[in-house]
Amino acid sequence: MDHGYSYRNILDASERVHWRVEDIIGGDKRLDFAKPFMPESLAQVGDLDFLTADEKRILNQIRGHEYLAMFGLVEEFILPYAVDHARENLNGDDHRVRAILGFASEEAKHIHLFKQFRREFADGFASPCEFIGPAEDVQKFVLSHSPLGVGIAILHIEWITLRHYIDSVRDSQDLDPQFKSLLKHHWMEESQHSKIDTLIVEEMAAGASDAKIDLAFEDYGKIGAFIDEGIKQQSEFNAAAFEAATGRKLGASAREALLGALLKGMRWTYLGTGMTHPNFLGTVEKIKPEARAQIEAMAPAFC
Numbered sequence: 001m002d003h004g005y006s007y008r009n010i011l012d013a014s015e016r017v018h019w020r021v022e023d024i025i026g027g028d029k030r031l032d033f034a035k036p037f038m039p040e041s042l043a044q045v046g047d048l049d050f051l052t053a054d055e056k057r058i059l060n061q062i063r064g065h066e067y068l069a070m071f072g073l074v075e076e077f078i079l080p081y082a083v084d085h086a087r088e089n090l091n092g093d094d095h096r097v098r099a100i101l102g103f104a105s106e107e108a109k110h111i112h113l114f115k116q117f118r119r120e121f122a123d124g125f126a127s128p129c130e131f132i133g134p135a136e137d138v139q140k141f142v143l144s145h146s147p148l149g150v151g152i153a154i155l156h157i158e159w160i161t162l163r164h165y166i167d168s169v170r171d172s173q174d175l176d177p178q179f180k181s182l183l184k185h186h187w188m189e190e191s192q193h194s195k196i197d198t199l200i201v202e203e204m205a206a207g208a209s210d211a212k213i214d215l216a217f218e219d220y221g222k223i224g225a226f227i228d229e230g231i232k233q234q235s236e237f238n239a240a241a242f243e244a245a246t247g248r249k250l251g252a253s254a255r256e257a258l259l260g261a262l263l264k265g266m267r268w269t270y271l272g273t274g275m276t277h278p279n280f281l282g283t284v285e286k287i288k289p290e291a292r293a294q295i296e297a298m299a300p301a302f303c
């Protein structure tokens, strides 16, 4: 089905929804640590019945910190990707140039936004939380793949922010208003990015040989596996942060259950939500129908 996206409409929408970092965090807009930050569908800590309600909230907030850090990290490779695609055709269609430069500028703003939230978090949370990285190494690894493969991975990331926003609205939990606002405002701009990236990916795929397309999907798989490795490491960091923040030393079986829930929640948040997103899969199918079938076959392990 034709999506009907155009750089002109995307540019119009982007100009309409524009917001400032100061409108969302800072000043009297503080994180409320009495409330959970992440929708339960993403955090997935509610079933850990050996935790008290306060401990569940703290673990949820640790997942919130990881979310801020993870998006800060991925935006670091999306920014150069967007800049490169604007630069390759600066004399081309005016709407295209402006829409892609706007995309880059918004991602730079999002990096700033996630940093501000992390500062607020560090100010209000009981103990420091570790995060995987460094971002420069991740950026280098991801951008070493074929541009089409990177574009497909980024398209996956753009669409998952829609899922995250919808879950934050649907969720019956009383979430922290600032975190809820972050998910909403991020999506308001990512909504344009997902469309721009659909167009960029389609442009690249249109001129690509079968071999290049096969390579792109291999690369998408490699970037996904790299993120999954990072997630495994991060679940250990989150468990350590939980023990530090609560002062509770978990026994072997409780620790195993906690790590299992963290891994499952992170896999769904960052991988499953993209691998099952109908718009993402629609673009994949247009490029290579077998790749869609493959992604769908693998998705249950991340859902």
Ligand SMILES: [Fe+2]
Binding pocket: 075, 106, 107, 110, 186, 190
């Ligand atoms: Fe973003």
Ligand SMILES: [Fe+2]
Binding pocket: 078, 107, 158, 189, 190, 193, 194
């Ligand atoms: Fe984006």
